[in-house]
Amino acid sequence: MWSAPPPQRFTCTGSSGPGIVGLTDSEDATAFKQFEAAGWSRQAYSYEQLTGRVTAAAAGALLDAARVGPGLRVLDVACGSGHVAAAAAARGAEPVGIDISRGMLDAARHAHPDLAFVHGDAEALNFADGSFGAVVGGFVLNHVPQPERAASEAFRVLAADGCAAFSVWDRPERARLMGIMSDAIDRAGLDRSVGVPPGPDGFRFADEGAFTSLLEDAGLGQVRIDTFDLSVRVEDGDELWNGLLGGTVRAAAAVLAASEEDRRRVRKAFDELAAGYETEAGGLALPAVVKIGSGVAP
Numbered sequence: 631m632w633s634a635p636p637p638q639r640f641t642c643t644g645s646s647g648p649g650i651v652g653l654t655d656s657e658d659a660t661a662f663k664q665f666e667a668a669g670w671s672r673q674a675y676s677y678e679q680l681t682g683r684v685t686a687a688a689a690g691a692l693l694d695a696a697r698v699g700p701g702l703r704v705l706d707v708a709c710g711s712g713h714v715a716a717a718a719a720a721r722g723a724e725p726v727g728i729d730i731s732r733g734m735l736d737a738a739r740h741a742h743p744d745l746a747f748v749h750g751d752a753e754a755l756n757f758a759d760g761s762f763g764a765v766v767g768g769f770v771l772n773h774v775p776q777p778e779r780a781a782s783e784a785f786r787v788l789a790a791d792g793c794a795a796f797s798v799w800d801r802p803e804r805a806r807l808m809g810i811m812s813d814a815i816d817r818a819g820l821d822r823s824v825g826v827p828p829g830p831d832g833f834r835f836a837d838e839g840a841f842t843s844l845l846e847d848a849g850l851g852q853v854r855i856d857t858f859d860l861s862v863r864v865e866d867g868d869e870l871w872n873g874l875l876g877g878t879v880r881a882a883a884a885v886l887a888a889s890e891e892d893r894r895r896v897r898k899a900f901d902e903l904a905a906g907y908e909t910e911a912g913g914l915a916l917p918a919v920v921k922i923g924s925g926v927a928p
């Protein structure tokens with residue numbers, strides 16, 4: 631179902647490195663953005679099979695946090711396949727979705743032909759200051775090289791008294807939907823520099839202090855962080871494995887760039903871990919804890 635990208639070993643050109651807080655070197659940042667845009671375009675039509683299904687379940691809480699209601703002009707940053715924008719429209723708001731991945735925009739327009747989706751970068755929004763009553767960003771802060779820029783840009787385009795809200799995964803120990811593949815990769819001893827460029831720490835804003843500082847430093851007031859417990863139910867390990875390979879970028883790239891033998895070892899470790907989530911009723915149930923940080927423009 632997925633075509634493996636040719637194995638490529640990425641090296642850091644600047645001060646940044648694997649597991650780093652943010653990418654300070656512009657070559658690294660550019661390479662990471664290109665990797666994300668291409669990776670999400672490949673996943674655009676498989677995203678909703680699992681990951682998008684789960685992120686859609688968090689859309690209502692994200693819109694509530696940004697106080698999205700009828701008549702409000704809303705920017706959906708990193709809109710992906712468009713379900714947050716669609717949920718905003720269902721509330722009577724006027725959403726505009728932006729995303730860096732042309733494949734995702736294609737999927738969003740296909741699924742929601744009446745809504746507006748435009749190409750753009752969360753770190754350099756092509757909109758005037760104060761032009762939105764609310765800004766939402768579902769699971770984007772872990773995908774941009776410099777999240778401070780994305781938060782500042784959200785603040786800049788927000789009108790006075792407007793709200794911004796971002797969702798992120800909690801730590802992988804609690805967001806097991808994301809943690810399980812990562813743990814399997816580690817158990818199998820896969821070299822993550824093959825197939826995956828240096829990128830930002832995917833769980834940096836699971837730390838409430840870091841999340842609060844990000845939003846306050848961007849200029850937002852009344853900042854709060856709320857936690858939501860989601861549960862992901864799947865039929866079996868195959869559905870989980872295929873869903874994650876079709877609904878993530880960094881984890882999928884690491885697995886797909888591995889040799890057949892290494893991939894088999896990851897799958898074995900994955901199945902062992904997945905067995906811990908079997909339910910008595912059959913199938914698997916994994917926790918996927920989400921944090922939503924929000925604030926108001928003064």
Ligand SMILES: C[S@@+](CC[C@H](N)C(=O)[O-])C[C@H]1O[C@@H](n2cnc3c(N)ncnc32)[C@H](O)[C@@H]1O
Nearest residue numbers: 670685708709710729730731751752768769773
């Ligand atoms: C995990 S998906 C989240 C999609 C959607 N917001 C949701 O809640 O399901 C991450 C999205 O971020 C987008 N993205 C990554 N880097 C971006 C950037 N610099 N600017 C805009 N979008 C970006 C990807 O293309 C992808 O659609």
